[in-house]
Amino acid sequence: xxxxxxxxxxxxxxxxxxxxxxxxxxxxxxxxxxxxxxxxxxxxxxxxxxxxxxxxxxxxxxxxxxxxxxxxxxxxxxxxxxxxxxxxxxxxxxxxxxxxxxxxxxxxxxxxxxxxxxxxxxxxxxxxxxxxxxxxxxxxxxxxxxxxxxxxxxxxxxxxxxxxxxxxxxxxxxxxxxxxxxxxxxxxxxxxxxxxxxxxxxxxxxxxxxxxxxxxxxxxxxxxxxxxxxxxxxxxxxxxxxxxxxxxxxxxxxxxxxxxxxxxxxxxxxxxxxxxxxxxxxxxxxxxxxxxxxxxxxxxxxxxxxxxxxxxxxxxxxxxxxxxxxxxxxxxxxxxxxxxxxxxxxxxxxxxxxxxxxxxxxxxxxxxxxxxxxxxxxxxxxxxxxxxxxxxxxxxxxxxxxxxxxxxxxxxxxxxxxxxxxxxxxxxxxxxxxxxxxxxxxxxxxxxxxxxxxxxxxxxxxxxxxxxxxxxxxxxxxxxxxxxxxxxxxxxxxxxxxxxxxxxxxxxxxxxxxxxxxxxxxxxxxxxxxxxxxxxxxxxxxxxxxxxxxxxxxxxxxxxxxxxxxxxxxxxxxxxxxxxxxxxxxxxxxxxxxxxxxxxxxxxxxxxxxxxxxxxxxxxxxxxxxxxxxxxxxxxxxxxxxxxxxxxxxxxxxxxxxxxxxxxxxxxxxxxxxxxxxxxxxxxxxxxxxxxxxxxxxxxxxxxxxxxxxxxxxxxxxxxxxxxxxxxxxxxxxxxxxxxxxxxxxxxxxxxxxxxxxxxxxxxxxxxxxxxxxxxxxxxxxxxxxxxxxxxxxxxxxxxxxxxxxxxxxxxxxxxxx
Ligand code: C2E
Ligand code: CA
Ligand code: CA
Numbered sequence: 001x002x003x004x005x006x007x008x009x010x011x012x013x014x015x016x017x018x019x020x021x022x023x024x025x026x027x028x029x030x031x032x033x034x035x036x037x038x039x040x041x042x043x044x045x046x047x048x049x050x051x052x053x054x055x056x057x058x059x060x061x062x063x064x065x066x067x068x069x070x071x072x073x074x075x076x077x078x079x080x081x082x083x084x085x086x087x088x089x090x091x092x093x094x095x096x097x098x099x100x101x102x103x104x105x106x107x108x109x110x111x112x113x114x115x116x117x118x119x120x121x122x123x124x125x126x127x128x129x130x131x132x133x134x135x136x137x138x139x140x141x142x143x144x145x146x147x148x149x150x151x152x153x154x155x156x157x158x159x160x161x162x163x164x165x166x167x168x169x170x171x172x173x174x175x176x177x178x179x180x181x182x183x184x185x186x187x188x189x190x191x192x193x194x195x196x197x198x199x200x201x202x203x204x205x206x207x208x209x210x211x212x213x214x215x216x217x218x219x220x221x222x223x224x225x226x227x228x229x230x231x232x233x234x235x236x237x238x239x240x241x242x243x244x245x246x247x248x249x250x251x252x253x254x255x256x257x258x259x260x261x262x263x264x265x266x267x268x269x270x271x272x273x274x275x276x277x278x279x280x281x282x283x284x285x286x287x288x289x290x291x292x293x294x295x296x297x298x299x300x301x302x303x304x305x306x307x308x309x310x311x312x313x314x315x316x317x318x319x320x321x322x323x324x325x326x327x328x329x330x331x332x333x334x335x336x337x338x339x340x341x342x343x344x345x346x347x348x349x350x351x352x353x354x355x356x357x358x359x360x361x362x363x364x365x366x367x368x369x370x371x372x373x374x375x376x377x378x379x380x381x382x383x384x385x386x387x388x389x390x391x392x393x394x395x396x397x398x399x400x401x402x403x404x405x406x407x408x409x410x411x412x413x414x415x416x417x418x419x420x421x422x423x424x425x426x427x428x429x430x431x432x433x434x435x436x437x438x439x440x441x442x443x444x445x446x447x448x449x450x451x452x453x454x455x456x457x458x459x460x461x462x463x464x465x466x467x468x469x470x471x472x473x474x475x476x477x478x479x480x481x482x483x484x485x486x487x488x489x490x491x492x493x494x495x496x497x498x499x500x501x502x503x504x505x506x507x508x509x510x511x512x513x514x515x516x517x518x519x520x521x522x523x524x525x526x527x528x529x530x531x532x533x534x535x536x537x538x539x540x541x542x543x544x545x546x547x548x549x550x551x552x553x554x555x556x557x558x559x560x561x562x563x564x565x566x567x568x569x570x571x572x573x574x575x576x577x578x579x580x581x582x583x584x585x586x587x588x589x590x591x592x593x594x595x596x597x598x599x600x601x602x603x604x605x606x607x608x609x610x611x612x613x614x615x616x617x618x619x620x621x622x623x624x625x626x627x628x629x630x631x632x633x634x635x636x637x638x639x640x641x642x643x644x645x646x647x648x649x650x651x652x653x654x655x656x657x658x659x660x661x662x663x664x665x666x667x668x669x670x671x672x673x674x675x676x677x678x679x680x681x682x683x684x685x686x687x688x689x690x691x692x693x694x695x696x697x698x699x700x701x702x703x704x705x706x707x708x709x710x711x712x713x714x715x716x717x718x719x720x721x722x723x724x725x726x727x728x729x730x731x732x733x734x735x736x737x738x739x740x741x742x743x744x745x746x747x748x749x750x751x752x753x754x755x756x757x758x759x760x761x762x763x764x765x766x767x768x769x770x771x772x773x774x775x776x777x778x779x780x781x782x783x784x785x786x787x788x789x790x791x792x793x794x795x796x797x798x799x800x801x802x803x804x805x806x807x808x809x810x811x812x813x814x815x816x817x818x
Contacts, residue, residue, distance in 0.1 A: 650684030673703030733767030
């Protein structure tokens with residue numbers, strides 16, 4: 001195509017030049033033809049003028065003599081020689097005398113007077129008077145042939161045309177050659193341009209001339225270099241873009257995987273309010289059928305694609321209006337579905353460049369389970385998990401409320417305490433499962449006896465209490481009597497045996513027997529013992545006179561026993577292993593104190609008998625110090641043992657300086673501080689949060705670890721966790737003991753383990769009594785386990801080896817208990 005155009009350009013140039021040349025040559029030829037023609041006419045004229053005298057001279061004499069024969073000869077002669085067409089001679093009378101080349105019968109053409117004409121006529125007709133010596137003898141008519149003129153003329157014209165044609169041919173050849181020579185650079189440029197078009201950049205074209213073509217070649221070279229650089233830049237940026245696009249794609253894939261794996265439903269909405277993206281969890285939560293294309297549809301309409309019906313659609317739309325008007329993150333809004341599920345919704349605007357809102361993100365989460373768990377936790381927090389009655393915590397609240405109301409309105413009230421007379425025997429003989437089923441029956445029976453406004457609670461073990469508002473003594477004793485009778489009538493059949501249980505009820509009246517909660521409780525408790533002393537299966541109203549003697553005596557006795565045990569070195573330490581739930585290897589030991597009987601040191605008294613008395617009397621501080629000192633000795637003697645946990649009572653950490661003493665003791669014994677773990681009971685810690693936190697912090701500063709014991713027994717255990725920065729939680733044994741059969745406890749243990757993991761705290765399960773429980777707590781993510789299934793507390797724990805025994809005995813000053 002380019003080639004054609006160039007060729008046509010070249011040919012046009014040649015054609016134009018040839019045309020110009022042809023026109024000029026034509027004009028030239030025409031002009032010379034005209035000139036030649038004129039010259040020839042003139043020549044004919046001259047010939048006529050010179051012919052006249054000659055003809056006259058030759059014809060005059062014969063005509064005068066009338067020599068016709070000569071005349072005819074002469075005419076014939078003249079016609080032949082002179083190129084004359086015809087000759088007719090007439091005498092003076094007009095008679096034709098002689099003729100040559102003319103039929104005398106024919107009329108003669110008229111003579112022309114103005115000489116030969118400048119036209120195509122090949123003959124010139126004229127007349128000549130024939131005179132001799134002034135006498136006219138006749139007239140000669142003759143036609144002069146002009147054919148020779150025309151011939152000469154056309155000869156000349158032919159020659160001129162030939163020359164012109166030669167000239168034109170030469171010009172064409174020359175112009176073509178020049179055209180070719182001129183356009184050869186253009187052709188080269190065309191070829192180069194075509195190569196560039198194919199992406200082949202060769203060397204720059206040589207600039208050989210200084211003319212326009214040279215300038216064009218230079219410009220072309222510059223342009224091609226520019227294009228090549230641009231293309232190179234383009235290729236580089238394309239490569240960069242491809243790499244970026246690759247990274248973006250990978251990023252997108254990762255993001256996609258993350259969004260797909262999430263349990264939280266996500267919806268992105270664009271500026272126009274249309275859905276841009278939803279993740280699989282979104283479709284799952286809203287049960288939107290697979291394959292439904294939400295993208296591009298109005299985001300607020302997604303609910304139409306969901307088979308779920310909102311329980312409160314008006315509520316939902318009102319909330320939507322409210323949150324979409326706001327430009328901040330919304331509060332979490334809970335959408336209740338007709339199927340009972342609960343879905344939380346949060347939304348916030350997505351901002352792009354320059355803080356411009358470019359859409360909105362909606363986050364949905366099915367929180368049904370969490371809410372159920374939370375409700376369950378609240379339930380567990382105030383209910384006894386075995387019987388479903390109120391627990392000690394709720395009881396305490398109700399008691400305080402009753403006392404406050406009583407004081408305000410001057411009302412009376414009663415507090416009933418009861419436990420099962422032979423419960424310990426049943427429990428020890430038939431196992432705690434039998435004991436538990438008994439407790440459940442009793443709770444059920446008592447539940448039928450109390451009225452709506454009365455509060456029945458299980459305080460722990462086999463201890464129950466009833467709060468009766470607005471009651472006088474008669475009403476209280478009436479209820480007590482019904483309870484005693486009802487319990488005694490419950491038939492139990494365990495292992496083929498019929499058992500009958502009895503209960504003893506103690507009654508304390510408000511305000512007669514006390515106005516403070518503790519007072520009332522302890523008096524109801526005392527009244528219960530008065531009933532037992534009276535032979536059990538009975539009720540008693542509190543009598544201060546009986547109380548004093550009994551409690552006081554036994555308390556005094558125990559205090560003295562503890563004092564003597566401290567003085568006479570009758571305390572012993574037993575060790576129980578704490579193991580890893582998964583690997584089952586030993587983590588550390590827990591130290592548990594025992595008291596040797598002063599009369600029979602092989603008989604050991606368990607801490608349940610003396611710890612609470614020692615706590616009341618303050619002797620616990622000395623007991624705890626003694627145990628800690630023993631443990632530091634054991635740790636020093638067993639460098640391979642990772643750690644020992646000691647129990648420290650609330651009274652002990654009330655005493656200032658204990659944390660410092662512990663640190664000194666460890667340093668003096670050359671024991672790394674982290675090898676001592678201090679266990680505080682949760683209830684003790686919670687009863688005085690700030691003291692507990694101070695103590696915990698100073699222990700941790702010195703390097704000791706701190707474990708919250710009996711976790712889960714205190715109210716709102718989770719809430720307090722935030723304030724108590726402990727390293728470990730020991731889940732109370734009452735949640736673990738029956739774990740495989742107790743679904744409530746399973747929920748709770750799982751919740752504790754999850755919360756603890758979230759807070760990076762170690763969890764320990766105590767009272768692990770069988771393999772099934774161990775597996776279960778391990779599955780729930782509990783880290784460490786302790787219990788009879790693994791080992792029982794003993795002085796000569798295998799982890800202590802031979803040397804430990806020597807040390808423990810040396811310290812204990814007596815043989816270990818079986
Ligand atoms: P604790 O700290 O919760 O100790 C665990 C108790 O559960 C121990 O009772 C242990 O013998 C028992 N136990 C361990 N595994 C099982 C099991 O699988 N099933 C059952 N049913 N029980 C198991 P122990 O030795 O009678 O101690 C009772 C409580 O006395 C301790 O509860 C602790 O609060 C307190 N105590 C023990 N030694 C000391 C001490 O040196 N100082 C202080 N302040 N309190 C101590
Ligand atoms: Ca403990
Ligand atoms: Ca415990």
